[in-house]
Amino acid sequence: MHKANSIIMHAPPALVFETAANLELWPKILPHYRYIHYLERGPNRNVVVMAAKRSGIPIAWTSEQIIDRQKLEVRFHHLKAWTKGMEVVWTFKATGEGVVVEIVHDLQFRVRALAPLADWIIGNFFIHSVATQTLRCMKNYVETVGAATAT
Numbered sequence: 001m002h003k004a005n006s007i008i009m010h011a012p013p014a015l016v017f018e019t020a021a022n023l024e025l026w027p028k029i030l031p032h033y034r035y036i037h038y039l040e041r042g043p044n045r046n047v048v049v050m051a052a053k054r055s056g057i058p059i060a061w062t063s064e065q066i067i068d069r070q071k072l073e074v075r076f077h078h079l080k081a082w083t084k085g086m087e088v089v090w091t092f093k094a095t096g097e098g099v100v101v102e103i104v105h106d107l108q109f110r111v112r113a114l115a116p117l118a119d120w121i122i123g124n125f126f127i128h129s130v131a132t133q134t135l136r137c138m139k140n141y142v143e144t145v146g147a148a149t150a151t
Helices: 013-021 112-150
Strands: 002-009 033-040 045-054 057-068 073-080 087-095 098-106
Touching: 002 112, 013 073, 013 087, 013 098, 013 112, 033 057, 045 112, 098 112
Parallel strands: none
Antiparallel strands: 002 098, 033 045, 045 057, 057 073, 073 087, 087 098
């Protein structure tokens, strides 16, 4: 499974990157995130239990987060749940139009015979939908905060 979502955010690149990297902030600015609990915490690496909802359906997973400020990437490796083994990469590219934020999800399903069904349910119904909502809400937040700090 390979899913990619992107959006252009009109805010300072550092604000966009740090907002995406700051998981503690997510449940406050992303209404579909129920909670994030830290199991391990560090400046560039965290292990967290993340919980969101999609159309009222609760979902949760455990993930390792790597914050790479040199590459301007935030990476996640899912450690538990249906998406165990999934690799998620957030990238940030400053352009003349704004900051292009892209989230790419890659997962090899463990049971290959169920891959088409799992791709539709996990990939399209859950991942693509949650990532789209995440990007839209984060865009709204950074553009509001960015505009407030610019004045």
